[in-house]
Amino acid sequence: EKNLDDDSSFSLSPEEATEKDKLLAEGFPDWSKKDFKVFCSGLERYGRYNIFNVVKVVVSETGKEEAEIKRYYVAFWLNYRRINDWKKVIDKVEKGEKKILRLRQIRDAIQDLVERHIEEKYGDLYSKEGNSVGENPLPPRNQLLYYCWQTMVFNYGVGQKSRAYSDQEDGFLICMMHRHGYGAAERIRMEIRRAWQFRFNWYFKSRSAQDLQKRCDILVKVVEKENDESRKKEDKEEVKVELDEGKDKALQLSSQQPSEDQPQCMNGLSKSPNTHSDVVEIDSNPVSAGDSSSHPTL
Known part of the structure; x- marks a missing residue:
């Protein structure tokens, strides 16, 4: 019988030792639970597809090498179902990805509003020749953000208009969110x-x-509502333009077809069905000598 207290009785064979070293090399024995939490928090913050930022966070927090973190990233998504409470981990990652998606939607909505406002206010000025309006030079296009907020007008809904904030103040908040991003209230x-x-x-x-x-x-809700109304208006205008183009094409085709009331001519001449011949038929039978009615009376 083997003595359980004696470690020498459990010595591995050379083949088993080689396999053990191989398994340890494939695994991550130096990764602690703290490192795992840092990795999961990086996934929640940046999403599963932003590998660059996830690796950057883990490197700064744990001090591990990038190659090892990338290898751990691949192993995690191949074997995450073997982790205890893996559903909770994935739920947190998915919630973080939903927040990222929402932030992108807000950013796109603010960008659409700002670009549309700049195009309406300054588009005609920059389309003309020259770089000034009278004696005042036009600002560079990349600095229009600092000038457009003073002329912004919002279509507030019921209960959205505040007596404490004016249109200029709301416009300034919109432009600063466009510059610093949503959620940067301190900046x-x-x-x-x-x-x-x-x-x-x-x-x-x-x-x-x-x-x-x-x-x-x-303001984000106001902007999204205004963008939806603008898109609906553009869709209606596009449908109207398509209908007008279809009507014009139909009129052109109808004008090109020949009219049914015009007479069809053959060889350029028209003939009437009631045309009579001018040829006079002459009796070819000779008059007999005995016929007295055929001679004049003496």
Whole structure:
């Protein structure tokens, strides 16, 4: 019988030792539970497809090499079902990806509104020759964001218009979200304090980051609603243009077809069915000598 307390009795054969070394090399024996949590938090923050940022976070938090983290990334998605409570881990990752998708939707909505407003206000000026309007030079196109917020007008819905915030203040918040991103309320607060246009606007300058974030959430809903209305309007105009083009084509085709009322001619001449011949038939029978009716009376 083997002594269980004696480690020498459990010595591995050379083949088993080689297999053990191979399995250890394929695994991750130096990864702790803390490293695993850092990896999962990176997936929640950046999503499963943003490998670059996930690797960057894990490298900064754990100090491991990039090649090892990438290998761990592949092994995780191949064998994640073998982890205890793997459903909870995947649910957290999916929730993080939904947040990322929502942030992208908000960013696209704000960008559509800003670009449409700039095109409406300054598109005609830049399409003309010259770089000035009268004596005032036009600003560079990449700096139009700092000029357009003062002329923004929003279509507020019921209960969305606030007496505390004006159109210019809301426009400034929209442009700053376009610049710094949604959720950067602290940066927006600092931009408000630095803007000379609001140096006497104590109410707007004294708003906290939480107050500004609440107002930004309301403005995002207003922007999305306005973008939806703009898309519906554009779709109706496109349908109307297509219908008009179809009518024009139908009229052109009908004008090119020959009319049924025109007489059909053969060889360029028309003949009437009631045309009579002018030929006079002459009796060819000779008059007999005995016929007295045929001679004049003497």
